[in-house]
Amino acid sequence: MPSPPSRTRIVEAAIGLLESSGRDAVTTRAVADAAGVQPPALYRLFGDKDGLLEAVAEHGFATFLASKRVDPDPPDLIEDLRAGWDLAVEFGLAHPALYSLMYSEPTRAASPAYQAGLKILKGRIRRLAAHGRLRVDEELAAAIIHATARGAVLTWLSLPEDGRSPALLTALREAMVTAITNQEPAVRETGPAGAARALRATLPEQTVLSGAEQHLLHEWLDRLAAQD
Known part of the structure; x- marks a missing residue:
């Protein structure tokens, strides 16, 4: 061997x-x-050749993973989101052929390095949610981030060089930020107690739950809100 x-x-x-x-x-x-x-x-x-290409794609994911900067407690969650998106796009623009190979097969989502990178992204999204800054479901947020980053890379590469304006990348990134985040925190206090108080305050306005369901949910929220 x-x-x-x-x-x-x-x-x-x-x-x-x-x-x-x-x-x-x-x-x-x-x-x-x-x-x-x-x-x-x-x-x-x-x-065979397919096995070799799988190894090449895995190497690409590992290289990208090594370039990620992880701050478990960033001072600005939105800027942290922007920085992560920018890094993904920059990698794709620097390695266009490798990037296309990495994302050409859905089965490559099983790659250990891809999954490790996804875990970092989900951690970033979870922090946004915990601080009341996420306006959509966490899984949808991850899909939007991936879709806009890949779309930005592929669109940029499809353009003639004299038609590649950095304003395009900025506009796509800000569209992503607007789509998944709130300008102001939906929950002022982080943690379960603050989230419970915010949800409890909005319950009278909704009509999805029955009276019995609302009563039970109120009881649960009261317990969480009392955890301070």
């Missing part, structure tokens, strides 16, 4: 071909030549 450095060298050779000449250039023969190994080494390590 080739040593671990050989595996890394093969993946890096494939990425070099991908970024310089496109996906069609990533053949097992070309990658083996670029990596300085025999083709059987690729088959032993990756199974």
Whole structure:
């Protein structure tokens, strides 16, 4: 079996071909030549070309993950959201061919590095929700962030170079921020007690719950609100 450095060298050779000449250039023969190994080494390590491309995509997710800056308690949650979005878009623009490969197959969402990155994003969204700044469901927020970032990258790359205005990226990012966040916190006090008080105050205005359901929910909210 080739040593671990050989595996890394093969993946890096494939990425070099991908970024310089496109996906069609990533053949097992070309990658083996670029990596300085025999083709059987690729088959032993990756199974086939699809297995090699999966490894390349995983390497891309791991590289992107390593570039993420995680602040567990950012001073400004909205600026933290913007910074995370900007980082994702910058990575895509810097590695267009690799980025396209990474997101071309839905099955790659199972990638360990992708899942680790998603966990970071969900943590960012959860902090927004806990501070009353999230205006949509957390899963929808994650989908909107992903959709706008990928759309920004692919749209930018589809434009002629003289038609690429940074204002486009700014506008898409701010549309994302507006879509998923409140300008002012919906809950002034963080934590379960503050959220319970805010929800309890709005209950008389809603008509979805029956009287019995409202009574039970009031009881639960009273308990949570008394936790201070």
